[in-house]
Amino acid sequence: MENSVKGWKLLVLGIVLVAVDQVIKVLVKTGMGLGEQIYVLGDWFRLCFVENEGMAFGLKWGGGAGKFLLSLFRILLFGGLVWWIRSLVRKGAPTGVLAGLTLITAGAFGNIIDSLLYGVIWDYAPVMFGKVVDMFYFPLIHNAAGEVVFFQPVFNFADSCVTVGAFYLILFHWRFFAADSPSKDA
Numbered sequence: 001m002e003n004s005v006k007g008w009k010l011l012v013l014g015i016v017l018v019a020v021d022q023v024i025k026v027l028v029k030t031g032m033g034l035g036e037q038i039y040v041l042g043d044w045f046r047l048c049f050v051e052n053e054g055m056a057f058g059l060k061w062g063g064g065a066g067k068f069l070l071s072l073f074r075i076l077l078f079g080g081l082v083w084w085i086r087s088l089v090r091k092g093a094p095t096g097v098l099a100g101l102t103l104i105t106a107g108a109f110g111n112i113i114d115s116l117l118y119g120v121i122w123d124y125a126p127v128m129f130g131k132v133v134d135m136f137y138f139p140l141i142h143n144a145a146g147e148v149v150f151f152q153p154v155f156n157f158a159d160s161c162v163t164v165g166a167f168y169l170i171l172f173h174w175r176f177f178a179a180d181s182p183s184k185d186a
Contacts, residue, residue, distance in 0.1 A: 007089045010098055014106040021110035021157040025133040029122070037137070045138055050154045051131035064129070071115045071128040078112055081105040097173045103165030110158030132156065 032038070032049040039046050054060030055070055062069065085101050114132040119125025134154040141150035169177070 003089050003092060006095065006098065007086070010085065010089070010102045013099065014102050014109070017103065017106035017161055018110050018113070018158075021107070021161070022113060024135065024157050025110075025114065028135045029118075029133050032135075043139060043142070045136075047135050048137040048154050050134045052134050053131050056153075056159075067129055071112075074108060074112050074115060078105065078108045081108065094173065094176060097169065097176050100165045100169040100173060103161045103168070107158040107161030107163075107165065110156070110161070132158075134159070136160070 028047065028049050032047070034049055034051065037046050037048045053067065060066060060070075081101065082105060085098060085105060088098060088101070111132050115130050116128055117130060118133070119130035120127055121130075125131075134156045136156065137154045138151055139148040141148070143149045
């Protein structure tokens with residue numbers, strides 16, 4: 001019974017995170033022009049509307065086939081994460097571990113929605129060929145010429161969920177994963 005409640009709470013958390021991500025993306029996509037920037041906190045924090053055709057940091061490979069394989073990989077990874085979380089819930093894994101994995105999974109799903117559907121919704125590409133909407137920009141360190149030299153990536157809420165979830169698990173729950181790994185002596 002307790003595991004069932006925990007599972008439902010994780011599902012609600014995931015849905016809320018994906019909803020927040022999608023609301024932000026739709027507001028940016030419909031309220032800003034591509035490439036437009038809004039200075040929120042001076043030069044330190046900006047909303048900057050960009051569309052990412054590839055994966056992290058705009059990396060892409062293999063043209064159309066690469067984009068299709070990337071979208072397929074994202075879907076398979078999402079399914080694997082959902083399966084893993086469900087199995088960990090049944091085994092009574094710690095709530096913190098499950099919450100961290102839910103953050104990662106929700107972030108992955110938020111970006112999957114963009115890849116799968118945004119091209120169709122905004123009529124620029126078929127299913128699985130959409131672009132991911134990014135908007136958060138924190139150009140933290142500039143050189144003497146005023147060029148950004150540290151932290152140039154523009155990212156979205158889903159990316160933040162993945163990053164926060166991963167760092168949270170590494171910092172606070174690494175022992176859980178180390179306990180599951182095979183012994184060096186075996």
